[in-house]
Structures are given as structure tokens and as C-alpha cells.
Amino acid sequence: MSPNTSLLTVEQAQAFLLAQARPVSDIESIETSSALGRVLAVPLCATVNVPPLDNSAMDGYAVHAADLNPAGETRLPLVQRIIAGCLGQTLVRGTAARIFTGAAIPSGADAVVMQEHCTAEAGAVVVHRAVPKGENIRRTGEDIAVGSTVLAAGVRFRPQEMGVAASIGLATVPVFRRLRVAVFFTGNEIVMPGQPLAEGQIYNSNRTTLLGLLAALGADVIDLGIVPDELAPTVEVLRLAAAQADVVITSGGVSVGEEDYVKAAVAQQGALTMWKVNMKPGKPLAFGRVGDAFFLGLPGNPVSAMITFCLFARPFLLRCQGAVATAPLTLPVAADFDWPKASKRREFLRAKLDQNMVSLYPHQGSGVLTSVAWADGLVELREHVAIARGQPVTFIPFSELLG
Ligand code: AMP
Ligand code: MG
Numbered sequence: 001m002s003p004n005t006s007l008l009t010v011e012q013a014q015a016f017l018l019a020q021a022r023p024v025s026d027i028e029s030i031e032t033s034s035a036l037g038r039v040l041a042v043p044l045c046a047t048v049n050v051p052p053l054d055n056s057a058m059d060g061y062a063v064h065a066a067d068l069n070p071a072g073e074t075r076l077p078l079v080q081r082i083i084a085g086c087l088g089q090t091l092v093r094g095t096a097a098r099i100f101t102g103a104a105i106p107s108g109a110d111a112v113v114m115q116e117h118c119t120a121e122a123g124a125v126v127v128h129r130a131v132p133k134g135e136n137i138r139r140t141g142e143d144i145a146v147g148s149t150v151l152a153a154g155v156r157f158r159p160q161e162m163g164v165a166a167s168i169g170l171a172t173v174p175v176f177r178r179l180r181v182a183v184f185f186t187g188n189e190i191v192m193p194g195q196p197l198a199e200g201q202i203y204n205s206n207r208t209t210l211l212g213l214l215a216a217l218g219a220d221v222i223d224l225g226i227v228p229d230e231l232a233p234t235v236e237v238l239r240l241a242a243a244q245a246d247v248v249i250t251s252g253g254v255s256v257g258e259e260d261y262v263k264a265a266v267a268q269q270g271a272l273t274m275w276k277v278n279m280k281p282g283k284p285l286a287f288g289r290v291g292d293a294f295f296l297g298l299p300g301n302p303v304s305a306m307i308t309f310c311l312f313a314r315p316f317l318l319r320c321q322g323a324v325a326t327a328p329l330t331l332p333v334a335a336d337f338d339w340p341k342a343s344k345r346r347e348f349l350r351a352k353l354d355q356n357m358v359s360l361y362p363h364q365g366s367g368v369l370t371s372v373a374w375a376d377g378l379v380e381l382r383e384h385v386a387i388a389r390g391q392p393v394t395f396i397p398f399s400e401l402l403g
Pocket of ligand 2: 186188253300
């Protein structure tokens with residue numbers, strides 16, 4: 001890798017990063033109930049059927065469907081009562097069993113009539129209508145058949161995948177270990193919240209935003225704090241970071257100014273690729289390696305830092321975490337704004353969604369962090385495209401980018 005300043009499209013930069021990503025190899029076993037956001041390392045194969053036996057989908061009466069009069073009512077002697085968790089006796093032809101949701105279907109029965117269609121009498125039930133064979137029966141293995149693969153390796157656990165793993169009896173699941181991400185923040189002007197702000201200084205908002213983004217991805221974060229705009233301390237912290245982490249992420253110091261030392265430090269300690277991505281906000285993006293660690297240098301402007309994280313660092317980190325799927329779902333929505341002058345760059349605009357129409361925050365500056373706090377997501381406008389109100393645009397909800 002050699003430093004370069006080529007202008008890449010968003011897709012080229014994303015594809016390059018994904019191709020470089022190397023999933024962690026360490027696997028650990030964790031409690032299924034703690035697996036939220038973790039990535040499954042091995043396919044999960046069912047050793048049981050779900051449901052494990054034919055059971056009733058309703059509170060009602062188990063019958064033999066052929067015993068029911070297709071033209072009218074049928075009175076059947078009520079011979080047993082089967083509650084969930086208990087097994088009934090074989091149902092004799094011409095009789096019915098009271099049965100409850102989740103209870104095992106007795107052999108001999110082939111349908112359940114819901115109780116709303118029946119009238120209970122002393123020792124009998126009057127069934128008001130005929131039902132087809134199989135009515136209200138949940139079949140053995142209809143959800144999951146024994147031997148089938150229920151979750152593929154590389155799946156990220158949402159609550160529903162956790163539930164599926166539990167449904168096949170797994171108290172623990174094998175997942176990739178958490179990714180270790182070291183972060184530091186460059187700038188002589190950067191001050192931690194809680195400290196007094198001298199003239200010329202600005203609070204470090206990127207740290208807090210980034211810690212939130214990384215927490216949502218389930219990363220273990222090593223926070224190395226603020227580094228001044230000088231080469232020696234930048235090199236020192238970079239080496240410290242690379243020695244402990246899978247990925248080092250920084251903000252600031254990667255523009256073309258002579259006070260930007262991150263690039264120089266990475267180039268000196270490892271290998272650096274610098275890009276200008278043809279997008280707004282957040283043109284400069286640095287990628288490289290220092291020792292065994294990957295390096296990602298985000299721009300310093302708070303909106304640029306967050307958006308480049310979401311678009312580039314997030315898929316890269318997910319892939320390093322072992323996840324297969326990394327792309328956010330996007331929505332086609334109608335523009336509630338005019339964009340008369342086509343931009344040469346891909347634009348990611350802070351936008352709010354209302355009734356399938358998106359409107360833009362009035363101040364789209366790359367330092368206006370309140371625009372991101374106001375927004376529900378980003379409108380992605382392709383290069384060289386003007387938009388008139390009502391035309392379709394692509395919307396990326398933050399729910400797809402944060403976590
Ligand atoms: P840089 O990329 O270092 O040239 O920084 C670009 C702009 O982002 C400058 O106005 C910086 O003051 C600002 N900035 C850089 N780092 C941070 C940070 N951690 N928090 C808030 N603003 C920052
Ligand atoms: Mg700076």
C-alpha cells in the first residue's frame with residue numbers, strides 16, 4: 001500500500017475496505033441470553049424438532065375430523081381433558097377431548113375445533129361446524145426440523161436469533177470474540193467535556209459519539225484520549241494502540257494541512273492508503289496497517305466523523321467481527337425538498353422522515369452535529385443528480401447504521 005490521494009466513489013472505498021477486512025478467529029462460548037449483537041461463529045444445527053410434538057394451536061376440542069357432521073352440529077361425548085405439558089390418551093372414534101393451546105394432540109385426533117365454535121354440555125360437547133383434517137394443529141418440526149441448520153455462521157444475534165437458538169435448547173452459543181478497537185483523538189484545540197474551555201479550544205465530541213457507535217457494535221474499546229498535533233506523541237500513541245487492538249480508529253489530523261500528523265505517523269509505523277472519497281461530508285479517509293492492527297483515520301469534523309464511521313468503518317468492523325451482512329437497508333422515499341443544483345459529490349444529507357417524505361435539516365455543515373441529532377437518517381443523493389420535490393430519493397435510517 002502506498003499513500004495516494006486518488007478520488008474514489010463511495011462504493012469503491014467500501015468495497016476496498018471490505019476486501020481488506022479479516023474476521024477475528026477466536027471463538028468463545030457465551031450464554032444465549034447474552035448474545036445480543038454478537039456474531040455466530042459456527043452454524044447452528046437443530047438436534048430437536050420445534051415444536052417437538054403435534055400440539056394444539058387453540059383452546060378447543062380435539063376430534064377426529066371425519067366424525068363431524070358436514071351439514072350441521074355434532075354432539076360428542078367428552079372423554080378427557082388435556083392441558084399443556086401433559087400427554088392425553090388415544091382418542092376413541094366418536095369422542096372429543098377438551099384441549100388447551102400447546103397441549104399434545106392425542107393419537108387418534110386429527111383436528112382441533114376452537115372453543116368459540118363449540119358448546120360445552122354435561123359430559124359432552126356440541127360442535128357447531130365441521131373442520132378439515134389438520135385444523136388448528138401445529139405439526140412436529142413445522143418450525144424447525146431436526147437436523148436442519150437454523151442459523152448460519154456470520155449471523156449477528158438480534159433478539160429473535162437468540163430466541164431461535166433457545167428454541168432448539170441451546171443455553172450457550174459459539175460466537176467470535178469481541179473486536180478490540182483502540183481510539184484516539186487528535187487536535188491541540190480539543191478539550192474533554194468537564195474541563196474549562198480556553199479561548200481557541202473546542203470540546204471533544206467525537207470521542208463520545210464514537211464510543212456510542214462502538215458500543216452499539218459490541219466492540220471492546222481502548223480509549224487512548226487526546227493527542228496533540230505533534231509527530232512524536234502521535235507515533236507513541238499509535239504504537240500503543242496498535243499493540244493492543246485489532247483496529248485503531250482516530251479522528252482528525254488526516255487532511256492535507258501541515259499540522260496533520262496522523263498520516264505521517266501511520267506511514268512511518270506501517271502502511272497508509274489515503275483517499276479522497278467523492279462525498280460530502282467527509283472527503284478525507286485514511287486506511288492502513290500498523291503491525292497486526294488495521295488503521296482507520298476519520299475526519300475531524302464531527303458530522304464527517306460520524307457519517308464516515310457509519311458508511312465505512314461500520315461495515316469494515318462488522319466484517320472484522322465475523323459478520324456476513326454489513327450493508328444497511330435503505331428505503332425509497334419522496335423528497336420533501338428541492339435540490340436544483342446537482343452536486344459533483346455524493347451527498348449524505350441529514351433528514352427527517354414523515355409519512356414517507358423526507359425533509360432536510362436547514363444547516364448541513366460538516367460541523368453541525370445538531371443536524372445529526374435532529375435527523376432520523378441520511379438522504380443519499382447520487383453525484384450529478386438534481387431533485388425536484390416529490391421525486392424518489394434513497395433514505396438510510398439511522399436505525400440501520402447505529403449498531
Ligand atoms: P481536522 O480533521 O483535524 O482538520 O479537524 C477538522 C475540524 O474538526 C476542526 O474544526 C477541529 O477542531 C474539529 N475536530 C477535530 N477533532 C474533533 C473532536 N474530537 N471533537 C470535536 N471537533 C473536532
Ligand atoms: Mg486537527
